[in-house]
Every structure is written in C-alpha cells, then in structure tokens.
Amino acid sequence: MPIRNQIEAVVQTLTNTPTFVYGTANELNQLADDASFPCVFMYPLQPIDVSPQVNGSVDNTFSIYLEFLFKTDFDQYTADNETYVTQALSLANEFIVKASKYREGEGRYFRIKAGDKAKCLPVYNKFDVNTTGVNLTITLATMYFDSFS
Template structure:
C-alpha cells in the first residue's frame, strides 16, 4: 500500500478533518483550484526513499515527506494578515507528527520517529493560483513493519 494512504488516513484524523491532495507541484496547483474544503493538506511525491538492510533479512524504509498545511486566503491580504493561518497550520503540522508516531496498522505502530530528529516547518504565503497560506513541513519517517524475504 502506498505511503500516501497512511498519511491521508492520519490527515483525516486531524482536528477539523482537513481535505487531502497528492501530486506534483503542477498537479497540486490545478487541484487547489477545485478544492472547496480548507484547510487542506497537500502532499508531494515521496523523495527520497532510503532502504536499510538488516542482519535479520529485513529492510527498513525511511521516507522523506513534504506536506503543506494550507488555508484559503484573499488576494489582497498582507503577510501580517495571514499570520493567524500560519499559526493554525503549524498546530496541524504538530498534530500530524504526534499522530504519525502513534498511527497503528494491524498489530503495531506503523511509523517510527526517532527522538531528536528534526522536522522543518516553513511559513508559506500566497501559494498556488487559489491563493493559500500556511506552512510547509518536511519530515522523515521510518516504516516499522516491513517484509522479510
């Protein structure tokens, strides 16, 4: 199952159940025009995926994700007018990190987030043609359950 399915499930469990969109920058720009429910979490394709072989014949997969937590804004608003949206989006990003660390699939947690691992969160203003504002989160997650071959 693609990693985006787990992320979408986590997004849907966030406060106010944000919408979810997945794609490249151009695809997300087009999708943003049609989204009627905001806030929305936009997920870019996963890059890179790091494979780490282990002595027990298993492989762990580490994913670097870029997600944007965006709110619809007006074209004539100044940056200072949008700070409220940045604060709300930051809360959603924090909530996603907490929920990802406890997300369960089958019998155990799906992701491992190492203590001390930093996630980057940058404010985003006037994004896409639809004019949205929020934060961009870049985080690295390790899948806990993987197949033995």
C-alpha cells in the same frame, strides 16, 4: 499499499478534518482550485532510504513533504495571514504526534523518535487560489518490513 494512504489516514484524524490532496506541484496547483480548505497537500516522495538488515529484512525511511494550507484573500498582507500560519503550524504539530501513534494491525506504523528533526516553514500566497500556511519536511521510518528468504 502506497505510504500516501497511511499519510492520508493520519490527516483525516486531524482537527477540522482537512482535505488531503496528492500530486506534483503542477497537479496540486490545479487540484487546489476545487479543494476545500483547510487542506494538506502531499508531494511525491523524496528519496527513500533502503537499509538491509542482518535478519534478512529491509527497513524503509521516507522523506515526506507536506503543506498545511488555508485559503486566503488576494488583497491580504503577510501580517494579515499570520493567524493562518499559526493554525497551520498547529496542524503540522498535531500531524507529527498522530503519525507517531498511527497503528496498522498490531503495532505502530511509523517510527518517530524524540529528537528527530523536522523542518517547518511559513508559506504565503501559494497556488493560483491563494493559500497560506506552513510546509513540513519530515522523515518517517516504517515499523513494518518485508523479510526475504
């Protein structure tokens, strides 16, 4: 099952149940036209680190790039949109906490350690529909692995 399914499952538990949209930058710009907001946009996975382990398993670490966006008016100034940035940052923080607790089967799906760094930047006037919020770049390590004999 693609990791985006687990990301979408976490997004669906967030406050106000934001819409989840996945695709390339061009696809997301088109999909944003019909999306309901707030919305979480997930871009294709960045590099995936594959780490062979001594027990015959392989650990995977994913770099995830998400945008937490609210629809805004075209004539608003940056200062008028600060409230959306604050709300989007709150959603991004909530996502990190809920991703670290997300369970599939008997255990947690992702490993996020205290002190792991994630980057979050304000985003203004994104896409043709005009949205504002924050982007989040975070590394997620999966707790489950495949063992080959």
